[in-house]
Amino acid sequence: MKLWSTExxxxxxxxxxxxxxxxxxxxxxxxxxxxxxxxxxxxxVSVFDPNISDRFLMQLELEGPVRxxxxxxxxxxxxxxxxxxxxxxxxxxxxxxQAASTxxxxxxxxxxxxxxxxxxxxxxxxxxxxxxxxxxxxPTHPHTAVxxxxxxxxxxxxIMRTLQHVRSEPFAITEIVWSKDQRHVITITQTxxxxxxxxxxxxxxxxxxxxxxWEQDLGGGSAGFDNTExxxxxxxxxxxxxxxxxxxxxxxxxxxxxxxxxxxxRVLGHHGLVMTSFHGGLVVHEPSAARKSSHSGASxxxxxxxxxxxxxxxx
Numbered sequence: 287m288k289l290w291s292t293e294x295x296x297x298x299x300x301x302x303x304x305x306x307x308x309x310x311x312x313x314x315x316x317x318x319x320x321x322x323x324x325x326x327x328x329x330x331v332s333v334f335d336p337n338i339s340d341r342f343l344m345q346l347e348l349e350g351p352v353r354x355x356x357x358x359x360x361x362x363x364x365x366x367x368x369x370x371x372x373x374x375x376x377x378x379x380x381x382x383x384q385a386a387s388t389x390x391x392x393x394x395x396x397x398x399x400x401x402x403x404x405x406x407x408x409x410x411x412x413x414x415x416x417x418x419x420x421x422x423x424x425p426t427h428p429h430t431a432v433x434x435x436x437x438x439x440x441x442x443x444x445i446m447r448t449l450q451h452v453r454s455e456p457f458a459i460t461e462i463v464w465s466k467d468q469r470h471v472i473t474i475t476q477t478x479x480x481x482x483x484x485x486x487x488x489x490x491x492x493x494x495x496x497x498x499x500w501e502q503d504l505g506g507g508s509a510g511f512d513n514t515e516x517x518x519x520x521x522x523x524x525x526x527x528x529x530x531x532x533x534x535x536x537x538x539x540x541x542x543x544x545x546x547x548x549x550x551x552r553v554l555g556h557h558g559l560v561m562t563s564f565h566g567g568l569v570v571h572e573p574s575a576a577r578k579s580s581h582s583g584a585s586x587x588x589x590x591x592x593x594x595x596x597x598x599x600x601x
Contacts, residue, residue: 388443400462411459466513510553522551
């Protein structure tokens, strides 16, 4: 595993990861604390801190397999959700694990979760299921999945809001992103057919508003918020990055990608950055730089981009 600086593009460090016989299902990184967490397909969570040891620090033993993990917004704890609907918090300083005061009984098996910036709300994405019929799902029965928003401190365990997604073919909710001011939530769904399609949905202006305000076909891209200003949605497509004004839902600026064969797109909402992989390297973009230039009347320049050969020996 390699760690790079988005400010300079410099390669900072290479970590040798411990071996695990089971393929990792999910990987989380908190570079500010040199804390890395892995979850494998059997729901076992492993914690790795390269500054302390070259082996996993611990294998968490909890009640039932783990279904989802995420860091709390204040970066003090790791949140862990089990199949038995129990929520745990691991303190990153002491490594102690504490159970939440209540369980969160979702309507289906969860696939991911995200905690609001003020640590007050828990958004849980439930795995897709077909709308119930006597004969089961069929070609004319749409598939549905929900994101349920629960209170954590006020009315803990109670559903505050339900965001329902309906598609004509099987799909999964792959991302849940809170805006920094918590006025909006973005969910990203991906179809299970090949080639897969992903869609970005913008939800609500308040907790009581469960309407889908806006939807964008991403192709195979990603989306998030420009949280440095909390005013724009970042949409990363195959050949273009777009900034969408959250108030008017109008296009602010479109930035073409000068990459011959772009690969994986990833929006880092908390930093307002977009990462794009290509054959032999990685590019980091800062779309807000182009937005400021467009407001000043100048031609919007390409955002800053750092190219580094991070794929070696054909990997």
